[in-house]
Amino acid sequence: MENILELKNISKSFKQYNVLHDIDLTIKKGDIYGLIGKNGAGKTTLLKIITSLSKQSSGTIQLFGSHTHKDFIHSLKRTGSVIETPVAYDNLSAKENLIYYSKLRGVVDEKDIEDTLKLVDLSDVGKKKFKHFSLGMKQKLGIAIALLSKPDFLILDEPINGLDPIAIVEFRELLKKLNTELNITILISSHILTELYHVANRFGILNNGTLVEEITKEEFEKMSQTMITLQVTDTAKVTPILHEHSIHNFKIISSSEINIYEPEVGVSELIQILMNEKIAINGIYKTGIDLENHFKSLVDGTVSTNKEDK
Numbered sequence: 521m522e523n524i525l526e527l528k529n530i531s532k533s534f535k536q537y538n539v540l541h542d543i544d545l546t547i548k549k550g551d552i553y554g555l556i557g558k559n560g561a562g563k564t565t566l567l568k569i570i571t572s573l574s575k576q577s578s579g580t581i582q583l584f585g586s587h588t589h590k591d592f593i594h595s596l597k598r599t600g601s602v603i604e605t606p607v608a609y610d611n612l613s614a615k616e617n618l619i620y621y622s623k624l625r626g627v628v629d630e631k632d633i634e635d636t637l638k639l640v641d642l643s644d645v646g647k648k649k650f651k652h653f654s655l656g657m658k659q660k661l662g663i664a665i666a667l668l669s670k671p672d673f674l675i676l677d678e679p680i681n682g683l684d685p686i687a688i689v690e691f692r693e694l695l696k697k698l699n700t701e702l703n704i705t706i707l708i709s710s711h712i713l714t715e716l717y718h719v720a721n722r723f724g725i726l727n728n729g730t731l732v733e734e735i736t737k738e739e740f741e742k743m744s745q746t747m748i749t750l751q752v753t754d755t756a757k758v759t760p761i762l763h764e765h766s767i768h769n770f771k772i773i774s775s776s777e778i779n780i781y782e783p784e785v786g787v788s789e790l791i792q793i794l795m796n797e798k799i800a801i802n803g804i805y806k807t808g809i810d811l812e813n814h815f816k817s818l819v820d821g822t823v824s825t826n827k828e829d830k
């Protein structure tokens with residue numbers, strides 16, 4: 521499938537302070553890609569680099585397959601973005617703002633403006649000025665402005681931040697509509713994991729400027745059904761044994777607990793392997809893991825599991 525965006529070894533430093541480290545990230549056509557990271561992880565910095573609002577210290581960006589800087593700048597025309605807070609004129613209504621921005625961008629079709637207002641569900645807000653909009657309405661207008669140039673790729677920085685539950689649901693529906701009906705590929709950042717889980721099909725987890733994992737929703741769902749938690753006296757003795765049996769996909773949670781993510785390995789098989797090696801098992805169970813716990817395990821090295829579920 522066509523790659524919309526390909527980042528290779530993107531790093532960014534502000535003076536001596538390294539904010540992004542060797543980011544490799546790929547977004548495919550049709551993706552809703554959720555970039556997850558705690559406050560300060562580097563999400564905005566990365567999105568600014570992708571949209572050319574900031575320059576990387578090193579590394580390459582390919583947008584719509586661009587090979588030269590000129591191609592890249594040209595490809596940016598196919599990209600719409602709302603970075604940080606949505607910007608519009610306080611004393612203008614939704615429609616007046618769209619008319620203003622459409623003139624600025626050379627889009628003159630009045631019907632486009634009406635269609636865009638309808639698409640983001642702002643047709644009925646009349647003469648209400650932007651400064652009196654709710655945060656959800658402001659986010660919608662920000663997207664509407666970005667949509668005026670009919671982008672193939674939309675980049676949204678923390679659009680869910682601060683929205684009330686109803687606005688979140690509406691927002692999710694809007695993103696799905698843009699993705700499925702208008703074939704717009706979307707990159708959306710957030711620290712609200714569960715909200716991205718409902719809307720994204722692929723996730724990149726950013727921690728302290730490093731992309732610690734890229735995972736599809738499908739892979740995650742498979743993994744979440746197949747995690748085995750193993751409790752032993754000393755995990756250091758167990759890890760070489762796991763490797764010897766071709767079990768490589770695991771995470772050491774503490775000196776006494778390991779999570780194993782190998783769909784092919786069953787609990788009884790694992791018990792047999794450990795018994796043969798004379799390892800005492802203090803506990804072993806299949807457990808569910810949700811995106812939030814997975815995120816915690818990657819960024820803090822801690823996972824809380826619901827042991828009642830076994």
Ligand SMILES: Nc1ncnc2c1ncn2[C@@H]1O[C@H](COP(=O)(O)OP(=O)(O)OP(=O)(O)O)[C@@H](O)[C@H]1O
Pocket residue numbers: 534537539557558559560561562563564565566678711
């Ligand atoms: N212009 C700058 N000069 C120096 N440091 C900066 C600059 N811009 C960002 N940083 C630092 O880079 C780090 C990452 O910031 P960034 O805004 O990208 O994080 P974020 O993941 O978007 O967080 P948030 O959700 O809080 O916006 C932070 O420690 C921030 O202080």
